[in-house]
Amino acid sequence: MMHVRIDSLRGILFESDAESLTVGTKSGEITVLPNHRSLITSLRPGAAKVIDANGDEKYFEVKSGFLEVKNIKSGTFLTLLVD
Amino acid sequence: MASLNNLKKRIGGVKSINQITSAMELVAATKMRKAQEAALASRFYAFDALEILGNVTDYLVKSGAELEKTFFARTVEKTLILIVTSDKGLVGSFNSSIIKKVEKFLKENADDFKAGKFSFVTVGQKGTDFVRRLGITPAGHFSNYGDIIDVGEIEELAGILDRGYRKRKWDRIVSFSMNFTSALSQEVVERRILPFEAKQIRKTVEEVIPNTGRYSNLKAEISKRRATETLDYIMEPSPKEILDDLLPHLLKIQVYHLMLEANASEHSSRRVTMKNASDNAHELTNELTLAYNKTRQEMITKELGELTGTVAAITNNV
Numbered sequence A: 001m002m003h004v005r006i007d008s009l010r011g012i013l014f015e016s017d018a019e020s021l022t023v024g025t026k027s028g029e030i031t032v033l034p035n036h037r038s039l040i041t042s043l044r045p046g047a048a049k050v051i052d053a054n055g056d057e058k059y060f061e062v063k064s065g066f067l068e069v070k071n072i073k074s075g076t077f078l079t080l081l082v083d
Numbered sequence B: 001m002a003s004l005n006n007l008k009k010r011i012g013g014v015k016s017i018n019q020i021t022s023a024m025e026l027v028a029a030t031k032m033r034k035a036q037e038a039a040l041a042s043r044f045y046a047f048d049a050l051e052i053l054g055n056v057t058d059y060l061v062k063s064g065a066e067l068e069k070t071f072f073a074r075t076v077e078k079t080l081i082l083i084v085t086s087d088k089g090l091v092g093s094f095n096s097s098i099i100k101k102v103e104k105f106l107k108e109n110a111d112d113f114k115a116g117k118f119s120f121v122t123v124g125q126k127g128t129d130f131v132r133r134l135g136i137t138p139a140g141h142f143s144n145y146g147d148i149i150d151v152g153e154i155e156e157l158a159g160i161l162d163r164g165y166r167k168r169k170w171d172r173i174v175s176f177s178m179n180f181t182s183a184l185s186q187e188v189v190e191r192r193i194l195p196f197e198a199k200q201i202r203k204t205v206e207e208v209i210p211n212t213g214r215y216s217n218l219k220a221e222i223s224k225r226r227a228t229e230t231l232d233y234i235m236e237p238s239p240k241e242i243l244d245d246l247l248p249h250l251l252k253i254q255v256y257h258l259m260l261e262a263n264a265s266e267h268s269s270r271r272v273t274m275k276n277a278s279d280n281a282h283e284l285t286n287e288l289t290l291a292y293n294k295t296r297q298e299m300i301t302k303e304l305g306e307l308t309g310t311v312a313a314i315t316n317n318v
Helices: B004-041 B043-063 B094-108 B110-114 B125-133 B151-166 B198-208 B218-225 B239-317
Strands: A002-008 A011-025 A028-032 A039-043 A046-052 A057-062 A065-072 A075-082 B079-084 B118-123 B140-142 B172-180 B186-194 B234-236
Touching: A002 A046, A002 B043, A011 A039, A011 A057, A011 A075, A039 B239, A057 A075, A065 B043, A065 B239, A075 B043, B004 B043, B004 B239, B043 B198, B043 B239, B079 B094, B079 B125, B079 B151, B079 B239, B094 B110, B094 B125, B094 B172, B094 B186, B094 B239, B118 B125, B118 B151, B125 B140, B140 B151, B151 B186, B151 B239, B172 B239, B186 B198, B186 B239, B234 B239
Parallel strands: A002 A075, A039 B234, B079 B118, B079 B172, B118 B140
Antiparallel strands: A002 A011, A011 A028, A011 A046, A039 A065, A046 A057, A065 A075, B172 B186
């Protein structure tokens, strides 16, 4: 399991444990699973898809932004900054 | 003894002042709430953005990357001072405490200041006036920002900071602004915005979160999530492209957040000041009314005295 937080300037859009995150980046679409290596990438306009802990799909609009994947001892943390 | 008419006029005057300050208090209170919401809502974004910036800075410095080195450590020759104040007065000590802190900074670095190593960018009319009084034309000055700032409005300001830094017009950016802790307490903070330094950024992050209130438990969460070791990042598409995107963006966010905090502080400060003014006006009205009534009573007593005196004189004469 990994922890996903989607931040916008108007507040937090999503914050919870999740199974996977699929998002369009400038070098193509990627899916991040738990234990992914630490990564930083910029996002392309489109939708971010999160599969949460219950297996439900959730979609969020992305105009631009960044994704940081942090793989540390206490877990895998994903932070999306979206506009 | 003040004349009745005079007292009446003064009471009227104080009452209208009271009306104005009460109205301003209400307006400021509403604006404060909105500005506060905006500042709080963007806090997480700012906070995460700064965390990422801290991690990246740490990573780049440790890996000895040459890329975009200009955004990081640099020998400091010239400094840009960013002063964030308000456009309008009637905010109590809001502007004066910021300016005092800047003056202190200039005094401590008097040699550099005399050597012309400082440039200024100001936000708000009061800051601009201050810099002009020093006999310096600010490299950029901004005023008439809305009550709640939009990130688009920051574009130009962040652009000036960014371009000047790239062109080596300045090697360091220090900001002086008000940090919003609560409706009753705000403090002036001095921050180094550029060059980015992991330790400095993390300090800012911690300042962003209040020590008390409903966000205070965040601090524990941060330490849990914070990477203690340097992260071994993959940067896609390439480190250079990422940094070209990320760094100006993070600079913008840092400035944006700073402005939001300053905004919320300004309105809180104005609200408190106006409340004090209303309270004083109220007290003064009471005092004046008391004096007015006393004077009126005295006059009545005196007239009655004269009346009875006259009546007695007339009756005695008959």
